[in-house]
Amino acid sequence: GENVEQHPSTLSVQEGDSAVIKCTYSDSASNYFPWYKQELGKRPQLIIDIRSNVGEKKDQRIAVTLNKTAKHFSLHITETQPEDSAVYFCAATGYSTLTFGKGTMLLVSP
Amino acid sequence: NAGVMQNPRHLVRRRGQEARLRCSPMKGHSHVYWYRQLPEEGLKFMVYLQKENIIDESGMPKERFSAEFPKEGPSILRIQQVVRGDSAAYFCASSSGTGQTYEQYFGPGTRLTVT
Numbered sequence: 001g002e003n004v005e006q007h008p009s010t011l012s013v014q015e016g017d018s019a020v021i022k023c024t025y026s027d028s029a030s031n032y033f034p035w036y037k038q039e040l041g042k043r044p045q046l047i048i049d050i051r052s053n054v055g056e057k058k059d060q061r062i063a064v065t066l067n068k069t070a071k072h073f074s075l076h077i078t079e080t081q082p083e084d085s086a087v088y089f090c091a092a093t094g095y096s097t098l099t100f101g102k103g104t105m106l107l108v109s110p
Numbered sequence: 111n112a113g114v115m116q117n118p119r120h121l122v123r124r125r126g127q128e129a130r131l132r133c134s135p136m137k138g139h140s141h142v143y144w145y146r147q148l149p150e151e152g153l154k155f156m157v158y159l160q161k162e163n164i165i166d167e168s169g170m171p172k173e174r175f176s177a178e179f180p181k182e183g184p185s186i187l188r189i190q191q192v193v194r195g196d197s198a199a200y201f202c203a204s205s206s207g208t209g210q211t212y213e214q215y216f217g218p219g220t221r222l223t224v225t
Contacts, residue, residue: 001168006152034213043201043216044153089152097143097166098214100152 002027004092006101013080014109021104023090024072030092033066033073038103039086047088048075080108112137114204114217115184122223129189129196131220135204142185143214144177147199159185192224 003026013019025033031052036044050057050064050073057064061080066073073092077084085108091098115134123129135142140161145153158166159179170177174192179185189196199221203214 036216043218046213046215049213096141097155097158097169098153099155100145102152 002099004099004101010105012107019077021075025092029094032093036089037086082108084108116217120221123192131187132184133202134184139204139206141205143203145201194224197224
């Protein structure tokens with residue numbers, strides 16, 4: 001089955017800096033890669049996703065890149081703000097069920 | 111447009127009791143997924159259902175756990191004879207289809223505590 005590795009497990013940045021979270025996956029059949037943000041005690045919220053037919057997608061301050069050859073994808077957050085502080089999960093799927101990484105706790109200090 | 115609903119939000123059970131968790135998908139969604147999240151860990155897939163059918167239960171423990179999604183009403187995750195290790199947050203998600211074109215949206219979760 002699919003295996004998703006996510007790094008780093010924790011990431012501390014100063015407000016205004018950029019943050020990058022990286023994930024690798026094992027199943028070459030995976031073709032959909034969503035990212036979720038989870039604040040403490042809340043539900044995971046879909047923030048951006050990318051499909052295998054594109055290499056990069058951007059939505060305001062967040063962007064995701066995908067390298068299918070290397071089987072890795074990354075989340076980039078620019079101009080970070082304190083409200084970006086949360087746990088971020090990457091995931092991968094080829095058909096229906098999502099396999100999640102273990103999460104990255106992002107802390108943005110004012 | 112209501113999102114995914116789950117109830118109860120918090121559930122306390124003594125060891126040996128049964129726990130029933132309910133999930134109502136978003137309007138128009140017919141695919142339901144259950145995930146378990148242990149403290150400071152990621153989400154682990156448990157089961158994927160469509161109306162009246164279990165499509166994939168590869169993540170479900172072999173004993174004590176069952177799930178259903180009847181023709182009418184919410185999806186239910188049932189845990190019999192709960193043990194302390196069952197304490198976790200259980201999230202359901204729904205989608206309007208499968209494959210790379212169908213996003214999954216999560217409910218607020220049920221936090222199960224076994225005493």
